Amino acid sequence: MSPPTSRRVGRPRAQERPASGLPPREEVLAAAAELFTAHGYTATSTRAVAERAGLRQASLYHYFDGKEAILAALLEGTVRPSLEMARELVLRAETAAEARLWALCHSDVLLLCGGPHNPGALYLLPEAQTERFAVFHQVRSELKAAYGELLEDTEPGAALTTEELALRTDLVFGLTESVILIRRADPARDPRALAPATADAALRVAGVPQRSLARQRREGQRLLAAWR
Structure with missing residues (x-):
């Protein structure tokens, strides 16, 4: 009986990137605009925004401090x-x-x-x-x-x-x-x-x-x- 193989634990894979051609930061803003207008600001998590943008949640924080910063950027835009x-x-x-x-x-x-x-x-x-x-x-x-x-x-x-x-x-x-x-x-x-x-x-x-x-x-x- 062969010994059990150990499972490799690596970084979580990102979702498949949308085919919009937007840079990641703009993709986050587009995803947030869609979710905020459809479901409301409070009901939308940064995880949901990241998934919609095709990013890991941790990667989202490279571009924005959090949900508040995303909404601020959208409003000012x-x-x-x-x-x-x-x-x-x-x-x-x-x-x-x-x-x-x-x-x-x-x-x-x-x-x-x-x-x-x-x-x-x-x-x-x-x-x-x-x-x-x-x-x-x-x-x-x-x-x-x-x-x-x-x-x-x-x-x-x-x-x-x-x-x-x-x-x-x-x-x-x-x-x-x-x-x-x-x-x-x-x-x-x-x-x-x-x-x-x-x-x-x-x-x-x-x-x-x-x-x-x-x-x-x-x-x-x-x-x-x-x-x-």
């Missing part, structure tokens, strides 16, 4: 690109502010609704409202302020009082972010159709007359084409 664009648009005084505001709204909608998992829906998580994500809230506040600067530079905005401008900024910014709820209710809604429609509506809320809308839209589209 929905506002930082728009803030960078907004800051540049504020400085482009050679272009009508109405067109710049249209371009920002359009781009912001695509960012909020981009990807298969509606990343903007992370705003709706109760955990996202806490002080643990203060950096996200600060960046979002800066983005809202940039919306206000562009709005103030428009012809209708220049005629508003300080209080009226603050309210109008809230309305335009809120309208743009409302696409999160629209996409949540109708995941099949095409963001490429939603973005220009929302940008048009934002200009109307801003006080831009209907007769000027098509011209400002064309100029905004030219800005976006040059941006790419």
Whole structure:
């Protein structure tokens, strides 16, 4: 009778990697966005995120300290690109502010609704409202302020009082972010159709007359084409 062979104990094998072609860190973010929006933040473990991303749980901690850091990165990823664009648009005084505001709204909608998992829906998580994500809230506040600067530079905005401008900024910014709820209710809604429609509506809320809308839209589209 042959002696029993000892069982080799090695490192646990990773799950098969998804065929997305994303780097591991981005794969973790994509997996977390999917699971957080589908099951909630509290109900999703780092183990589940790692498995969905095709990584060992220990490997996940090479990229993030934990679940909180993952959510922070996802939340900030929905506002930082728009803030960078907004800051540049504020400085482009050679272009009508109405067109710049249209371009920002359009781009912001695509960012909020981009990807298969509606990343903007992370705003709706109760955990996202806490002080643990203060950096996200600060960046979002800066983005809202940039919306206000562009709005103030428009012809209708220049005629508003300080209080009226603050309210109008809230309305335009809120309208743009409302696409999160629209996409949540109708995941099949095409963001490429939603973005220009929302940008048009934002200009109307801003006080831009209907007769000027098509011209400002064309100029905004030219800005976006040059941006790419």
